[in-house]
Amino acid sequence: MLPIFTTRSQRFIKGSIFEYKSGRGCSRISKMFLPHIPPVSNVSSRVLRVLGCNPSLYTLQGSNTYIVGTGHSRILIDSGEPNIPEYIKNLKETMEKYKFKIEHIIVSHWHEDHIGGVKNILDMISNKNECKVWKLHPENEKLREYNFPINFMKDHQEFHTEGATLKIYHTPGHTTDHVVIFLDEEKALFSADCVLGEGTTIFENLEDYMKSLNLILQLNPAVIFPGHGSVIQNPIRHVNNYIRHRVEREKQIIQMLRDHPLQAMTKSDIVNKIYESIPKGLLKxxxxxxxxxxxxxxxxxxxxxxxxxxxxxNSFSL
Structure with missing residues (x-):
């Protein structure tokens, strides 16, 4: 996940470096002012959140991973980055405290901060050979190599565990294989990197991404559990703001080019004019x-x- 903060949300990146301390060994230096997220928390009666302990300019407070269900076997959504001992320790302690095992790991997309911790988790749990790892694989796309067995799920596939029914929705845009996951019992959506708790996200294909945002609106979730950032309690307004921001950005680019018809404007010129005050590390x-x-x-x-x-x-009519 690589979020980019827009001019509308620069309050999250202005100011000096501060130390983001989550406790329980989950602390690093970050360059943003962000709401505190505990290392482990109950975000609903069916969902536990375990923070990935990998805060950064790109991952916000860290990758959110979620344990779903109420019984002795539960489902883990996403796995954080590879080789983060603090995260594995917190996940193990959570499993021991609530007395459950992980029967499925559902990965939202191929980015390392979501799939990277799978092997560490499999090596930690006692039912390594029984736990199934799932990810969507788009048709006609080259297979990626992983250091663990993986199963390929389908769009609209359902997963059932005690206390929870999850349904997969393919939402390309951020990546071609990206999915969001709908928790039927709570009308809750795990949005991964399609929608973040703070700031906005990047995308490989804007047209696909806009369609995915509109799909989320159609699902009409009551709450969103994002892949990074705080729980979103007003999801429809939040997603509409995402859509509105993209439309405004498009209008801004058009107006800039119309206002400078004689000026040769490269992509870099446009970027530098629009993003005058963001950190240089985010310009790319x-x-x-x-x-x-x-x-x-x-x-x-x-x-x-x-x-x-x-x-x-000039021949185009707006």
Whole structure:
């Protein structure tokens, strides 16, 4: 997961470096002002959250992993990064405290901060050979190699455990294999990196990403448990803000090109004008987002590209 903070949400990145301390060994230095998330917490009667102990400029407070169910066998959603002893310790203590084993690990997408901890978890649990790891694999896409056995799930596949029914929804955009997971009993959505608790996220394909955001609106969740950041208690407003922000960013790019018809504007010029005050370490990520907007606008016929210079298409009628 690689979040990029927009001008609308720069309150999360302004200011000096502070030390984010979660306790129980889960502490590192971060460059953001973010709400505190405990290392382990009950976020609902059926869901435990175990923080990945990997806070950073890109992972916010860390990767959120979730244990779902109420019985002796439960489902883990995402696994954090590889080789984080604090996370494995906290997960093990949580399993011992609540007296359950993990029967399934559902991975939301291929990014390392979501799938990287799987092997460490399998090596820690007593039922390693029985626990199944699941991930969606898009058709016609090259298989990735993993150091553990993996099963490929389908769009709309359901998982059942005591106290919980989970349904998979393919939501490409952030990555081609990205999924969100719906908890039927609570009308709760595990959004992974499609929607974050703080800031906004990046995407490989803007058109697909917008469709995925609209799918979430159709699911009409009562609450969202994101892959990073705080629990989202007002999900519809939150997702609509995501959509509105993308539309506003598109309008901003169009207006910038219309206002400078004689100026040769490269993608970097656009990025530097829009993101004047974000940390330099995030400019590369911002560049990817603007590129996706330009690709969409070019496809829509709104802008044209000539020798790496972008211009508004004067023949296009807004």
């Amino acid at each position: 990520v911002a560049d990817r987002g603007i590129e996706q907007h330009l690709i969409k606008l070019q496809k829509d016929g709104v802008v044209i590209k000539i020798d790496n210079v972008w211009k508004f298409n």
